[in-house]
Amino acid sequence: MTQELPEIALEDKGSKGRYFLRAPDGAEAEMTFTKVGEHQIIIDHTEVPDAFRGQGAGLRLVTRAVEDARSAGKKIIPLCPFAAAQFRRHPEWADVLKG
Template identity: 80%
Template structure:
């Protein structure tokens, strides 16, 4: 994965995912569920070996945070990886649903 690899978003009425495609066909993804119009639950982050050590998971969660902030949404980081990233990034605390 190089830094120019775009993060893509696919979503339906109730679910969505942010993902990165590697040159070898590998896909790193972060999936979420929608709770109404103002909240998402990050429920899974999957990073295949081809992306390990490149910050792919953090890039995906960061994009979700940026998009949620821009849309005025809150986040429930149910996924253990996402929850750990929220603990490491106190500047995201305003987005956590209390």
């Protein structure tokens, strides 16, 4: 039985930030990023604890970053292996991928 995932929250701390999901038991799935100037972000880490495994939490976090980057006119550098793999699987994200 898969329960509905909580809403994605954004924590922005100047040059760094994260998107995260928090389970009722306090477990957090997160994707961290670093801002590079005004027009680029680096996705540097994605972590999904067992409480979120198999529910698409990691993909949801990366998708939210893509949507936010697109609406803000920013590019993404996916250094995190998970995020890089998602960019390879989603060619429709090419407009926000820093080439």
